Amino acid sequence: MHAVCSVRAVENALGIQIPPNANLIRNLIAGAQMIQDHVIHFYHLGALDWVDIVSALSADPGATSQLAQSISPWPDSSTAYFKGVQDRLNAFVSGGQLGPFTNGYWGHPAYKLPPEANLMAVAHYLAALDWQREFIKVHAILGAKNPHLQTYLVGGMACPVDFNSQAAINEHSIAFMQDLFTQAETFVKQVYLPDVLAIAPFYLEWAGLGEGTGNFLSYGDYPLFQPLAGQTAELYLPSGIILGRDLSTVHLVDQEKIAEYVTHSWYTYANENEALQPWDGETKPNYTGPNPPYDRLNTDGKYSWIKAPRYEDKPMEVGPLARMLVAYASGQPDVKKWVDAALGQLKVGPEALFSTLGRIAARCVETVVLSEQMVPWTEQLAANIQGGDLRIEDNTLWEPSTWPAEAKGFGSTEAPRGALGHWVRIKNGRIERYQAVVPSTWNGSPRDANGQMGPYEAALIGTPVANPDQPLEILRTIHSFDPCMACAVHVVDPTRRETGTFRVS
Amino acid sequence: MTHIAIDPITRIEGHLRIEAEVDSGQVTDAWSSSTMFRGIEIILQNRDPRDAWLFAQRI
Numbered sequence: 001m002h003a004v005c006s007v008r009a010v011e012n013a014l015g016i017q018i019p020p021n022a023n024l025i026r027n028l029i030a031g032a033q034m035i036q037d038h039v040i041h042f043y044h045l046g047a048l049d050w051v052d053i054v055s056a057l058s059a060d061p062g063a064t065s066q067l068a069q070s071i072s073p074w075p076d077s078s079t080a081y082f083k084g085v086q087d088r089l090n091a092f093v094s095g096g097q098l099g100p101f102t103n104g105y106w107g108h109p110a111y112k113l114p115p116e117a118n119l120m121a122v123a124h125y126l127a128a129l130d131w132q133r134e135f136i137k138v139h140a141i142l143g144a145k146n147p148h149l150q151t152y153l154v155g156g157m158a159c160p161v162d163f164n165s166q167a168a169i170n171e172h173s174i175a176f177m178q179d180l181f182t183q184a185e186t187f188v189k190q191v192y193l194p195d196v197l198a199i200a201p202f203y204l205e206w207a208g209l210g211e212g213t214g215n216f217l218s219y220g221d222y223p224l225f226q227p228l229a230g231q232t233a234e235l236y237l238p239s240g241i242i243l244g245r246d247l248s249t250v251h252l253v254d255q256e257k258i259a260e261y262v263t264h265s266w267y268t269y270a271n272e273n274e275a276l277q278p279w280d281g282e283t284k285p286n287y288t289g290p291n292p293p294y295d296r297l298n299t300d301g302k303y304s305w306i307k308a309p310r311y312e313d314k315p316m317e318v319g320p321l322a323r324m325l326v327a328y329a330s331g332q333p334d335v336k337k338w339v340d341a342a343l344g345q346l347k348v349g350p351e352a353l354f355s356t357l358g359r360i361a362a363r364c365v366e367t368v369v370l371s372e373q374m375v376p377w378t379e380q381l382a383a384n385i386q387g388g389d390l391r392i393e394d395n396t397l398w399e400p401s402t403w404p405a406e407a408k409g410f411g412s413t414e415a416p417r418g419a420l421g422h423w424v425r426i427k428n429g430r431i432e433r434y435q436a437v438v439p440s441t442w443n444g445s446p447r448d449a450n451g452q453m454g455p456y457e458a459a460l461i462g463t464p465v466a467n468p469d470q471p472l473e474i475l476r477t478i479h480s481f482d483p484c485m486a487c488a489v490h491v492v493d494p495t496r497r498e499t500g501t502f503r504v505s
Numbered sequence: 506m507t508h509i510a511i512d513p514i515t516r517i518e519g520h521l522r523i524e525a526e527v528d529s530g531q532v533t534d535a536w537s538s539s540t541m542f543r544g545i546e547i548i549l550q551n552r553d554p555r556d557a558w559l560f561a562q563r564i
Contacts, residue, residue, distance in 0.1 A: 006558035045516040148562050154555045234530040283546040297524060422561065428552050434549040436564060444521065444537045460535035465527045468507045468538055478514055478523060485519025485539045
């Protein structure tokens with residue numbers, strides 16, 4: 001997602017227009033990323049806050065089969081199938097090798113699902129692992145590999161399209177992708193969505209917990225160069241801002257109104273209480289925190305490596321919930337249809353969306369909505385190629401000699417976790433300044449110069465904690481944002497417990 | 506009043522620490538801290554803008 005954001009920032013600075021095929025391929029890559037990421041988040045990162053793995057051992061496989069068949073036509077739903085999953089899980093547990101399920105808070109009183117629902121969710125945890133591995137072959141076709149796709153290019157994409165070439169996106173690769181997209185839509189509609197709607201009723205109190213700031217920002221994404229019948233928008237998912245949970249007004253986004261504070265962040269500015277717009281942004285690290293291991297941060301001073309971005313001085317939540325709220329309030333028909341369907345089935349109003357459960361539901365609805373677009377977008381690409389449009393890049397402004405001496409640009413995308421922006425200043429053919437304000441910077445930000453909390457912080461206020469030694473409820477709300485603090489570097493401290501340190505004082 | 510620190514939060518990407526005050530079974534104050542420096546902005550200075558995406562992609 002950072003790759004497409006970066007090329008957009010440079011293209012914006014230099015006034016480069018990309019051809020329609022490059023736009024479609026970027027949309028397909030981003031849509032596939034979104035769908036895969038959301039499924040993984042639900043089953044493999046988030047669900048274990050709600051699903052008690054150990055309880056699944058006491059489920060009746062026959063009753064589990066009945067439950068599964070009552071909510072979905074998904075074919076893997078027989079008694080024998082669920083018995084098989086339970087046997088596998090039993091082997092893990094009796095062998096003392098829980099693997100990814102080690103160190104859970106199994107048996108915590110906040111787990112509410114009956115054993116059969118737990119077993120169904122465990123089965124789909126495993127099914128989702130298999131499905132996502134196949135599905136992401138889309139990225140291998142369009143980007144040569146995953147992660148870190150290799151086919152981006154300032155001016156378009158570097159993957160040729162030609163039905164007469166073995167070394168290009170051709171009929172075979174289009175057909176292969178269409179199969180994967182069709183399977184994805186089925187998986188999302190027959191497994192992911194029914195599971196979310198089956199689990200949510202046991203946790204409806206979480207539709208009133210974990211709200212956060214009540215302000216939401218979406219840059220919008222999926223440019224529609226060739227709108228399908230009935231579409232008039234320039235972006236499939238619209239851009240906009242919602243303030244104070246007021247869905248009656250969608251405000252326009254102006255990136256020049258974004259600025260970052262470092263008052264409570266381990267950076268130095270000339271004026272520590274001033275916020276800088278990213279084109280004038282600075283990255284001067286200044287760690288003033290304690291030497292690890294430590295019990296407490298000095299939260300009156302600087303306490304995070306994340307800056308505090310604000311929009312007109314307001315903290316903003318970004319992510320699937322922000323996108324779905326902006327789209328819903330803008331009247332985007334596909335989003336409206338699926339949000340209303342989900343709310344109707346849960347018998348709650350739109351106010352339930354401002355919550356921990358709302359984030360989880362919005363992520364699922366977004367996956368359903370996008371899964372319906374992948375096949376038509378791929379058909380468009382195929383039709384363009386068949387019609388003889390093989391353009392994939394515009395290189396008329398490739399040479400730095402064609403660039404102005406100074407230029408600045410802004411690029412944005414909607415990453416799975418939310419609004420992502422890159423700001424670049426170019427001088428004499430080189431990058432003079434570069435700033436990335438990523439989704440988890442918005443959501444995970446510390447306080448700003450005015451003492452305003454970031455969205456994670458605000459969302460935790462009022463969260464019940466039954467047992468401070470097992471803060472499961474805090475994890476539920478934090479995980480509902482799908483944090484991504486930094487993706488490429490991993491540090492292990494061998495003096496600590498492998499999967500977490502909890503200090504209670 | 507109980508002070509909780511969860512570090513690292515698992516089942517996420519990257520490194521996140523949450524500190525919270527809990528009083529009478531409810532969170533009354535909270536702090537979010539990323540415990541890892543990124544610095545890609547510094548790495549990108551003075552590079553060719555056409556190469557930026559390859560570096561930024563590693564964020």
